[in-house]
Amino acid sequence: MNRYLPLGAVLGAALLAPLAVAPASASTTPLSPARSAPTSTTAAAKPAPIKGVAVYARFNRGYVVTRFEPGKGPIRLGVTPETGQFSASPDGRKIAWITGLGKVQVSAAGKVTTLAKGAGANAPCLTPVWSPDSAKVAFLPSSESDASPVAIAGAAGGGTRKAGTTMGVCHLAWSADGRYLAGYAGTTDGVYRLDLRARTSVRVKGVKLANHVQSLSPHGERVVVATLSPKDPGGDGGWPVWFRPTIVDTTTGAKVPIAVRGRLIGALYLPDGRLVVRVAGSGHNTLVVLDASGRQLQRLAEPAQARTQALLQIVR
Template identity: 50%
Template sequence: MKHRALTAGVALALTAAATTPALAGSTGTPGSTGTPGSTGTSGAAHGAAPLSAPVSGAVYFRHGGGGIEVLAHRGGRTSRLKAGGGAFAGQFAVAPGGRRVAWIDDRNRLRVTPASGSGPDKVIARNAAYGGPCLTPAWTADGRRIAYPVKGTAGTTAVAVVGADGRGRSDAGRTLGVCHLTWSADGRTLAGYTGDTNGVHLLDTRSRTSKHVPGVKRAGHVESLSPDARRVVINAIGADAPGGDGSWPLSFTPSIRDTGTGAKIAVPVRGRLLGARYLDDGRLAVRVRGTSANTIVILSRSGREVQRMTEPAGVRNLGLLGVIG
């Protein structure tokens, strides 16, 4: 997007995910061919769920009331959390488990809304870029840090990282791919798209260097990055599809790309796919449309189906933000 040219609120067109190389084991260095899985440091090292934990719930969202409502389903129970308000532009991200929301207000403040009833919003940064729905913050897998685009930058955009408590702010580098930032579970790499023909970029927050993912000219959303940053889930869009500053899509046809080669990775799941995202241990959760209720299919790192979970019927048309181990 290069957020100096916004078309706020545009719902980006969906395209079919191409499927060429099949899933296979993932080893070696970033950029090798194979599965969308990962052998890098998992989220378990950051206090996430055990590697073998079955998926037991999911986190969803919908727009309304000048903000968003987040619904977390776990153990047969539903919790709700509302965030936003005022001149809310849709710049939000939900923490793992759905218990907190980070969002950017019209005063360039990055705010964190805690679990309902546990206290007021907390302002944790005051220099965030405001005004474009895709300029969203991003939580690390352990829920301790948040990355966000910095205001007042042109060309490549500066990205900062701050603790969820507002402490320890640091500069992560600059990147063209600042739309819908998402972390790798090892806490090192951010992926985002530009909103134009410059496609998807990876930002290494240790070296503060950014690189373009080859073979991806246009993307309308970056959904998820594998734990080792070797695979990225995107909404790949065609030349005639609307670009610009897209809001979070409720659903999209996922395309998985090798971030080193740009190769398209097959998703071995039948049906109408509504999205896909990596778990912290490298498994892949794929959402599939159903007649009365959708299904979440969990694939192992080798591409083998290991679990199916039927979603509640009431969330069939809501956006999926994450799954809960």
């Protein structure tokens, strides 16, 4: 039987699990940055290649969140509490977290600001999430119910508003168009998508059990999730260093194939709809960029320092 996590229980701080990396296959040999596969589209229609600016996290008496940018040294964005409830902004410059006392705090340019109080605390899966424009933070107020209210606060202050109620409270992801939030249930029993416009939450078809939601496609039509079998442990709710990604159509429940060879350890959508797939390697991991049809556009070597860290955001 799957080991479920009771949502109302107080969970211990989760450690980011070490990554056991298999040797890279022939398709994941270290490559120079921004080498793109040929496509039939015109140069004017091609999106700009990503440059490898990304945000990662590792555990060290709290979660150390670092921005990596090619040609520059790592930039530490801050260290979050050991609650494990944290996220990085899409612009790669700010982090948000929940303290053990339920405060919603943001660190930007070295300054820490408290946005709200009364958040669900000491439950690692109840992570806040940044809006696509990095201007707002959604979080879960403390609740005794499996279906929890969602609140949204301005990152620069200005108050908090209610945004609906959902069963999908864990590891929230926000679609690039700003309309949808998705998360998995605290019991690991499925993934739910909250429509912020209609304020309704619907269970995603095709996902029976899950313990991580990484990303939504720009209009919320697909979700990147870590699915479980009935025999898999549910885990402690901590943000994973790596996971085997599954992409699910949120309306039909159909699984979307990922046409990338190697050991896949993550995936996330860019705001323009491209999918970035993380592939394990022995010296470093590789980011493989796919267009909406699944065609490979680019391969990019991650920093070796980030090989055993959790990928939070790809900035550009």
